[in-house]
Amino acid sequence: MKTKAYGAQASDKSLEPMDIERRPPGPHDVQIDIAFCGVCHSDLHTVRSEWGGTQYPCVPGHEIVGHISAVGDQVTGFKVGDTVGVGCMVDSCQHCGSCSEGLEQFCESGFVGTYNGKTPDAPGHTLGGYSQQVVVNDRFVLKIHHPEDQLAAVAPLLCAGITTYSPLRHWGAGPGKKVGVVGIGGLGHMGIKLAHAMGAHTVAFTTSESKRQDAHDLGADEVVISKNPEDMARHAGSFDFILNTVAASHDLDAYTRLLKRDGTLCLVGVPEHAHPSPNIGQLIFGRRAIAGSLIGGIAETQEMLDFCAEHGIVADIEMIPAQKIDEAYDRMQRSDVKYRFVIDNGSLAA
Amino acid sequence: MKTKAYGAQASDKSLEPMDIERRPPGPHDVQIDIAFCGVCHSDLHTVRSEWGGTQYPCVPGHEIVGHISAVGDQVTGFKVGDTVGVGCMVDSCQHCGSCSEGLEQFCESGFVGTYNGKTPDAPGHTLGGYSQQVVVNDRFVLKIHHPEDQLAAVAPLLCAGITTYSPLRHWGAGPGKKVGVVGIGGLGHMGIKLAHAMGAHTVAFTTSESKRQDAHDLGADEVVISKNPEDMARHAGSFDFILNTVAASHDLDAYTRLLKRDGTLCLVGVPEHAHPSPNIGQLIFGRRAIAGSLIGGIAETQEMLDFCAEHGIVADIEMIPAQKIDEAYDRMQRSDVKYRFVIDNGSLAA
Numbered sequence: 001m002k003t004k005a006y007g008a009q010a011s012d013k014s015l016e017p018m019d020i021e022r023r024p025p026g027p028h029d030v031q032i033d034i035a036f037c038g039v040c041h042s043d044l045h046t047v048r049s050e051w052g053g054t055q056y057p058c059v060p061g062h063e064i065v066g067h068i069s070a071v072g073d074q075v076t077g078f079k080v081g082d083t084v085g086v087g088c089m090v091d092s093c094q095h096c097g098s099c100s101e102g103l104e105q106f107c108e109s110g111f112v113g114t115y116n117g118k119t120p121d122a123p124g125h126t127l128g129g130y131s132q133q134v135v136v137n138d139r140f141v142l143k144i145h146h147p148e149d150q151l152a153a154v155a156p157l158l159c160a161g162i163t164t165y166s167p168l169r170h171w172g173a174g175p176g177k178k179v180g181v182v183g184i185g186g187l188g189h190m191g192i193k194l195a196h197a198m199g200a201h202t203v204a205f206t207t208s209e210s211k212r213q214d215a216h217d218l219g220a221d222e223v224v225i226s227k228n229p230e231d232m233a234r235h236a237g238s239f240d241f242i243l244n245t246v247a248a249s250h251d252l253d254a255y256t257r258l259l260k261r262d263g264t265l266c267l268v269g270v271p272e273h274a275h276p277s278p279n280i281g282q283l284i285f286g287r288r289a290i291a292g293s294l295i296g297g298i299a300e301t302q303e304m305l306d307f308c309a310e311h312g313i314v315a316d317i318e319m320i321p322a323q324k325i326d327e328a329y330d331r332m333q334r335s336d337v338k339y340r341f342v343i344d345n346g347s348l349a350a
Numbered sequence: 351m352k353t354k355a356y357g358a359q360a361s362d363k364s365l366e367p368m369d370i371e372r373r374p375p376g377p378h379d380v381q382i383d384i385a386f387c388g389v390c391h392s393d394l395h396t397v398r399s400e401w402g403g404t405q406y407p408c409v410p411g412h413e414i415v416g417h418i419s420a421v422g423d424q425v426t427g428f429k430v431g432d433t434v435g436v437g438c439m440v441d442s443c444q445h446c447g448s449c450s451e452g453l454e455q456f457c458e459s460g461f462v463g464t465y466n467g468k469t470p471d472a473p474g475h476t477l478g479g480y481s482q483q484v485v486v487n488d489r490f491v492l493k494i495h496h497p498e499d500q501l502a503a504v505a506p507l508l509c510a511g512i513t514t515y516s517p518l519r520h521w522g523a524g525p526g527k528k529v530g531v532v533g534i535g536g537l538g539h540m541g542i543k544l545a546h547a548m549g550a551h552t553v554a555f556t557t558s559e560s561k562r563q564d565a566h567d568l569g570a571d572e573v574v575i576s577k578n579p580e581d582m583a584r585h586a587g588s589f590d591f592i593l594n595t596v597a598a599s600h601d602l603d604a605y606t607r608l609l610k611r612d613g614t615l616c617l618v619g620v621p622e623h624a625h626p627s628p629n630i631g632q633l634i635f636g637r638r639a640i641a642g643s644l645i646g647g648i649a650e651t652q653e654m655l656d657f658c659a660e661h662g663i664v665a666d667i668e669m670i671p672a673q674k675i676d677e678a679y680d681r682m683q684r685s686d687v688k689y690r691f692v693i694d695n696g697s698l699a700a
Binding site: 098103106108170237261264267268269270271274275276277278279280281282283284285286287288289290291292293294 | 448453456458520587611614617618619620621624625626627628629630631632633634635636637638639640641642643644
């Protein structure tokens with residue numbers, strides 16, 4: 001089954017229209033007509049093979065929303081016409097300890113990424129959501145209960161949403177807790193919305209005074225300009241949890257010293273150049289921790305989508321046709337987007 | 351009240367005999383005739399002002415055991431003749447959140463260290479256990495239930511014991527858990543004994559093949575030579591918790607990659623030169639954490655002493671007279687001690 005897509009033929013090539021092959025739905029598969037697909041920094045890193053190991057042609061996209069156009073004969077949870085989403089994973093071993101606990105992102109055999117993952121389907125690696133259709137095992141398909149007119153803005157929840165929701169839940173963000181969110185970009189803007197909706201006293205950290213009002217509008221109870229040492233010092237030892245969405249190399253000590261005893265600074269981005277080595281004394285004198293978190297499991301992703309539908313949460317997006325993807329990548333690299341580009345996959349028919 | 355002690359008059363001076371003043375016991379005070387005092391690396395760092403801020407004369411020592419020679423009239427929990435201990439703390443605010451939770455080591459006003467801490471007593475800073483007597487608020491005095499002939503070997507429990515016991519308990523070392531202990535010195539040898547006694551599958555890490563049998567004798571179920579990459583690789587992703595007692599700068603990634611999902615690498619020593627910056631990807635892909643831990647609270651220290659008495663656990667020690675302290679410091683710096691020097695405070699009368 002041929003479907004139109006947008007992808008790159010090599011690391012130094014721009015994305016271009018291409019026809020790709022999708023497998024016919026097997027007994028447990030769901031075939032989705034993709035309506036919208038969010039644009040994640042990982043898409044850009046992978047297309048350009050900045051992390052190495054990219055296989056071409058590369059069709060990125062793992063913030064997929066759309067409608068079911070066919071289901072396999074063993075599929076019981078979904079039917080044609082359902083509004084659904086697919087995130088960063090399309091498969092995993094489904095039987096290891098992590099998979100059994102609903103933490104497929106930590107599958108001991110490695111999960112199958114929505115793009116650039118290993119698959120028996122042509123061309124031997126998975127192709128993502130910058131395409132008209134995708135066929136996915138039903139265990140990795142999520143139900144969407146948001147109003148249909150919000151669908152484009154739901155797409156980023158599938159990666160940016162779950163990547164921030166999961167650590168906020170894991171480390172207990174909620175009423176009575178003071179939670180920080182560092183960075184106000186694609187991930188950070190979701191972190192602020194989610195922490196606020198969970199009932200935590202939410203503090204946004206940004207280097208830019210110009211983002212102060214935006215951060216309040218997103219739901220931050222307080223905004224701290226992280227370049228201002230006095231502003232930072234006022235919050236010393238006061239945070240239960242800080243979610244750090246900034247992947248660029250920076251001083252982590254500035255945040256560990258803001259944690260209470262037993263507080264955790266959680267990182268969700270791998271820096272290209274290492275952060276300065278953190279001050280271990282600040283961990284010891286306060287039993288603090290620096291931790292990492294990776295997207296979230298499938299059950300938790302469904303929980304997040306349901307939570308967002310209930311609380312009226314979607315991403316703030318700028319819609320683009322697939323043909324504008326290069327320009328969107330350039331602007332994303334300059335953080336010139338509030339806060340996530342989403343491709344209108346209808347544009348692929350053009 | 352004059353008492354004989356061993357201390358330094360300046361950072362570049364050797365320790366020497368001196369007479370110091372102890373306050374008369376107040377209503378809530380306990381006066382202790384010190385029998386033995388363990389020798390901790392912190393003693394050496396402080397005497398030489400290697401961390402800065404040392405006040406002189408400096409009398410170190412915070413692994414104190416002895417017998418009560420007087421009690422204040424409001425003291426109800428202790429009586430003359432009781433065998434007791436004093437660790438790293440002799441006071442704290444006793445009313446902040448941390449103190450209320452029994453975590454005086456994280457007192458929000460800062461705990462009063464057993465030496466070089468602020469006190470109204472002469473000479474304005476606390477003087478430690480390299481002395482014949484000490485007077486301590488009864489809330490910071492611990493009961494010792496070990497047999498009297500083990501008393502010298504109990505002394506190191508007051509710092510090395512609690513510094514390893516507290517994180518092992520906090521992070522759930524016990525049956526069904528695989529726990530690593532990095533470094534087989536004063537702290538590490540206690541960590542191995544304690545993790546083993548708690549029922550964890552205990553793995554000792556050492557750079558030195560020559561310590562393999564010793565580590566087994568201390569209670570390690572397995573010993574890994576950390577310089578051997580193949581030996582290390584066999585344990586990848588398998589540890590619930592690793593207690594790292596090595597303060598010298600080293601590669602933490604070698605240990606974070608041995609953690610299971612949600613595992614923690616806990617550091618208890620501040621390196622003089624920063625560790626190489628840890629690989630954040632290894633934290634993210636496994637939701638792992640690097641944390642710190644500081645001694646333990648008073649209630650937990652009592653729990654540790656009771657646990658050790660019940661399980662017949664003491665430190666492995668080499669007894670010295672106070673007059674040999676310089677030589678002991680030199681040997682301690684070369685890790686030439688199995689595993690803790692303890693001063694026989696009877697030698698101070700000489």
